[in-house]
Structure formats: structure tokens, C-alpha cells
Amino acid sequence: DSGVTQTPKHLITATGQRVTLRCSPRSGDLSVYWYQQSLDQGLQFLIQYYNGEERAKGNILERFSAQQFPDLHSELNLSSLELGDSALYFCASSVAPTSGDTQYFGPGTRLTVL
Amino acid sequence: QQQVKQSPQSLIVQKGGIPIINCAYENTAFDYFPWYQQFPGKGPALLIAIRPDVSEKKEGRFTISFNKSAKQFSLHIMDSQPGDSATYFCAASNQAGTALIFGKGTTLSVSS
Numbered sequence: 224d225s226g227v228t229q230t231p232k233h234l235i236t237a238t239g240q241r242v243t244l245r246c247s248p249r250s251g252d253l254s255v256y257w258y259q260q261s262l263d264q265g266l267q268f269l270i271q272y273y274n275g276e277e278r279a280k281g282n283i284l285e286r287f288s289a290q291q292f293p294d295l296h297s298e299l300n301l302s303s304l305e306l307g308d309s310a311l312y313f314c315a316s317s318v319a320p321t322s323g324d325t326q327y328f329g330p331g332t333r334l335t336v337l
Numbered sequence: 338q339q340q341v342k343q344s345p346q347s348l349i350v351q352k353g354g355i356p357i358i359n360c361a362y363e364n365t366a367f368d369y370f371p372w373y374q375q376f377p378g379k380g381p382a383l384l385i386a387i388r389p390d391v392s393e394k395k396e397g398r399f400t401i402s403f404n405k406s407a408k409q410f411s412l413h414i415m416d417s418q419p420g421d422s423a424t425y426f427c428a429a430s431n432q433a434g435t436a437l438i439f440g441k442g443t444t445l446s447v448s449s
Contacts (some may be wrong), residue, residue, distance in 0.1 A: 225380065256436055266381070266426060268436040279436055313380050322386070322430045323369040326437060328380035 226250065227316050227329035241302040244332045248295055248316030254278070255297040256317075256326060257289055261310040263274045272297055273320045304336045340364055341429050341439025350417055351448055358412045359444045360416045360427035365408070367429040371437070372401065372412050375424045384425070385412070 226249035235244055248255050257269040259282075268281035272291035283289075286304075291297045301308060311333050315326040342361045350356045355442040362370075371386035387394045387401045387410065394401045398415040414421055424444045 225382065227380075254435075256393070258437075265441045266437075266439040268438070271436055281409045281436055315380075315437075320435045322432045324435070325371075325383050325386075328373075328382065330378075330380050 225327040225329060227314060227327050228240045229312075229314050229329035229332050231332060232330065233333050233335075235337065236304060237337055238304055238306060240270045240304050240336075241300065242304065242334065244299040244301070244312050244314075244334075245336050246297045246299070246314030246316075246329060248297070248314075249327055252316035252318050252327070253295065254320045254324075255291055255295070255298070256315040257283075258315065258328075259310050260313060262332070268312075269299070273319065278320055301334070306336050309334055309336045340438045341427060341440045343427050343443060344440065345443060346445070347444045349446045349448065352418060354417050354447070356414050356417055356421075356445055356447075358425055358427070358445075359409065360411065360440050361407075361409045363408065363431050363439075364429070364431065366431040366433060367438075368432065369430045370401070370403065370410050371428050372399075373425065373426045373428060373439075375442075381426060414445075417445075419447050419449045421445060422447050 228247045250302045269283040289299045289329040311331045315328045317324040371379035373383045374384045375381040400413040403410045427440040
């Protein structure tokens, strides 16, 4: 158990809908990362937050957004969902946004868009 | 543009064998190279990591070899066991962008 929690574990929805994925980092970790894992693209970085502030963006679509709240939990919002958004979404956390600081991954949320 | 290339895509070895997974990177600013292990239905977990100022690092049965001039690094699993059957990802990051850039992954199967 990494100490990172993600809810829900599974999510099934229809095209055009909007969903929210939630992540609670390990106790003491201030930095949160979101990654998307799909069969064709592998593990891809979406967005990073540090202590409530957006720090870096990766291959995140404009239909996706995220935020980190004062209690440090984070939410990833996916809207106008398309079939191709079906994937595993992982949250990871680290103490600080420093290269070399271990990123601990949660169990993921499996999103299926029908 | 993929910045970390990983091979092979899949690997089958017998128990006790030494599977080797290779990765190559392009960005010379990368300064941290971790390997993650992922079991089905689970999130990736850090296995071992190395910095470019070290040519080799060993933790238990897992060894990373690092060749800075060739911009390559590899994972060796000594005395592999069926429990090592998993997907392995190499990754890289740097101070400018601490998010991990992952290779495509290698699915390892260790037969008993």
C-alpha cells in the first residue's frame, strides 16, 4: 500500500459526460501528479500540483482540468468524454517537486467511456 | 516525440534466468532514472533508481547499469522468480520538469 488513495476504483460513463476523479496523497506529501495509462500511449504525464498551485502541464487535453485543495487532495475533471478517454488514471504524490523525490502511485481509477 | 525508448516490449525467461530490459533517452538534462514495477490491477511501484553520476546500482536481485555517454540504462534481474512476472517501466526526469517520462513498458513472464 503506497499510502495514496484514489476514488472511485472504476467508473463507467457515456460519451459527452463529465466525471471527477479524486486523489488523496500520502501524509506529508505536498506534490501531486496525474498520469494517464492506455495500451497505445503507455503512461503519460498530465498535470502536476504543488501545495495547491499548478506547477507543470504535460499532455493534458483542454477538456481536462485539475485542482489541488487546501487539504492537499486533488481532483481531475474530465469533460465532454470521448471513447478514446477510456484509460487508467493514476495519481502519484511526492514530498516535494524535486527530481529524484520518489513518486508514490495510487491504485488508479479505471475509466470506461461507452 | 518519445523521449525514453524501452525494449523489449515483452520477455519470457525461465526461473533463475537473468532478464535484461534496456532503455535509451535523448534529453541530456535528465538527472534521475527510476524503474517502476507494475502488477495487474495495481499502480506502479518504485523498484530502484539511479543518478547519472553512478554507473551501477544494486538492490537485492535488481541492478541498474547506466552508460551516460551512450545515453542508455538497463535493468537486470538476477535469479528471476515467478513472482517477478510483471510489467516494468523505465523513466526519467529532470529538475526543470520533475514529472516522470516513462518508457512504453516491458511485460516480463518468468516461468517455473
